[in-house]
Amino acid sequence: MGINVSVVDQPAGYLHWGFILISWPNLLVIGIMVVFFALALILPFPGHGSSAEKEKKA
């Protein structure tokens, strides 16, 4: 196999900050989810104008 799997075939590192103890992979996933959520709020949805415009038309 060309890919070196030994990198992921070992225990993950942990962030230990006060009472917070979380593995780096878990923290990374949560970080990506927060970014996704923020992008969903910010990015315009295709084919839709602003909500104020739509409400005026309704």
Added chain:
Amino acid sequence: MKDHAGDESAGSWTAATRRQLERRLPWENLLPDRQPFWVGSWVYVFGVITIAALVWVVLSGVVLAAFGPQWWHLSSVGRFFNSLHFWSVQLFFVFMVLHLWGQYFMASWREGRAPTWMIGVVTFAVSIVAAFTGYLSQQNFAAQYIAINAKDAVNSTGAGGFFNVLNFGQMYGLHVMLLPIAVTLLVVLHIVQVRMKGVVRPIGHEVKPAVPLDLRKK
């Protein structure tokens, strides 16, 4: 709406169910071709992606169940389906939680939508048990390690008498039959509830009562 007074089918439970469905869930609501303008946001896509991930989870799970553990551990196609099942579960949970965040911050239980919210909560809980029994059904060292470590925690809750994490047959049966059926039924119920009540309005855009509240008190 037809008048059913004096109808021969008045006492029939099938006719009563049909009338109830016609009234509460007309076809225009069940399969709508238009949505209100506030649905035009990426936040509303999270729920749909969760459903799409669930479809892949079920399809890849059916293939895994058909061919068995040796196939999914030793053949390259089996490993592919094993990974497909695992990663679609990851996406299912990631987008279910994003959907939860979105609905929580817009208080989607408003205006009679509490059942929709609660069915979503139960779906989340049952999905966690489904994923847990999946980790126990892998048929590898990780599954044994998780089972041995989990048994004391489960026993301490008192559930160990009927939910034995060391019993592979029980965990596998729950994972491939009962829990997927439960999750699927709950998701269908959740969607039907959304179709019946419609998508919640954004906060600040609620429907104004026909009579102002201060006049109603008199």
